[in-house]
Amino acid sequence: ETGVTQTPRHLVMGMTNKKSLKCEQHLGHNAMYWYKQSAKKPLELMFVYNFKEQTENNSVPSRFSPECPNSSHLFLHLHTLQPEDSALYLCASSQERTLNTEAFFGQGTRLTVV
Amino acid sequence: GESVGLHLPTLSVQEGDNSIINCAYSNSASDYFIWYKQESGKGPQFIIDIRSNMDKRQGQRVTVLLNKTVKHLSLQIAATQPGDSAVYFCAERGNNRLAFGKGNQVVVIP
Numbered sequence: 001e002t003g004v005t006q007t008p009r010h011l012v013m014g015m016t017n018k019k020s021l022k023c024e025q026h027l028g029h030n031a032m033y034w035y036k037q038s039a040k041k042p043l044e045l046m047f048v049y050n051f052k053e054q055t056e057n058n059s060v061p062s063r064f065s066p067e068c069p070n071s072s073h074l075f076l077h078l079h080t081l082q083p084e085d086s087a088l089y090l091c092a093s094s095q096e097r098t099l100n101t102e103a104f105f106g107q108g109t110r111l112t113v114v
Numbered sequence: 115g116e117s118v119g120l121h122l123p124t125l126s127v128q129e130g131d132n133s134i135i136n137c138a139y140s141n142s143a144s145d146y147f148i149w150y151k152q153e154s155g156k157g158p159q160f161i162i163d164i165r166s167n168m169d170k171r172q173g174q175r176v177t178v179l180l181n182k183t184v185k186h187l188s189l190q191i192a193a194t195q196p197g198d199s200a201v202y203f204c205a206e207r208g209n210n211r212l213a214f215g216k217g218n219q220v221v222v223i224p
Binding site for chain 1: 148150155156157158159160163203211212213214215216217
């Protein structure tokens, strides 16, 4: 266990559905991240939150909407996704965005869009 | 642009032998490097890190070597065990961004 918990572990959703992914960490970290992991591709950074403020959005389509109510929780709201959005979505946290410290990853949510 | 890549997509290694996984990076501004291990169905797990003011760092059964001259990073696993079978990622932090390589599959043959 890394201290970063993601739910659900698996999710199957239709293209018209609305769902949310949840990430929680109690490591005292101030930076949280959403990554997308597709087959045979490097990890793709989607969003970065530092002290609850979004500091980075890597040109992610608006059908992905992040929310960070506090430093311990991060959500990814999903709406009208496409089949190509099927992937493993990983949440991570680190002490602070600018420090050279490791990021701790959750187990990920395996998302399948049908 | 910045890129981090791994030389070999798959490495098969006999149990008990040593493994070496290589990684090239292109951002000369990167000053912090991490190796992650990802087992099937799990998220990436931190293995070892190294800062750019070092050229070698050792952990338990693992050693990371950094050659800044040629922008090369390697992970050495001693006495490889079946539990070492996984995908290994290198990552570099430069310009406040953490960039990951594609990953290198290590398969341990019993």
